[in-house]
Amino acid sequence: APAPAVVLPASPTTVPTATSRERQADALRPLAVLSARRLATADLVAAAKWGTGSPVDDPVRERQVLDAVARQAAGLGADPRWTARIFRDQIEANKTVQRGLHRRWAADPAQVPEERPDLGEVRKEINRVNDALVRAIAASGAARTSPRCVPSLVGAAADVRREERLDVLHTVALVRSVRSVCGAEGRAPAQAS
């Protein structure tokens, strides 16, 4: 048979490794940005609770958050259990910041914020971030199950750390907050102890 007269250009699918890599990092970036925004609320929560006797841990509120995000995830066609798993880490990270700040303020009372925010108002802001975060999780399924997830996520978190000039406490908490974001398809990451 005669050879085809026209040599077709290489299929675009063979070319854009870098592009799909970028797309993946793009899909994970909102998760890192929103995780940092959620952690910024921990400073306000810590200030709201400081000196009031309200504990950092509020299991009733945590249950409400986890139930709400699982319900929202299910409505968006995302995995409710994996979403809740990610939020468990978000909550642990939030408490890490609160405890770190309380330690700091106990050691140096001059750093205690002068204003006490209203916890109810701060929780409204947390609810808004939660809503956006569930959407970002639902929109990032392919990036989260890709083998490039961890390096992409680390890159996104490093960008956010630099852009937001996060201190060590918030950087450690950011890493903690996204611990369960990446995982194999069809199975949620193992439950952390």
Ligand SMILES: C=C(O[C@@H]1C=C(C(=O)O)C=C[C@H]1O)C(=O)O
């Ligand atoms: C942020 C708070 O503190 C803790 C962290 C929570 C969270 O990250 O959603 C929820 C309840 C508390 O255990 C809060 O009390 O609202």
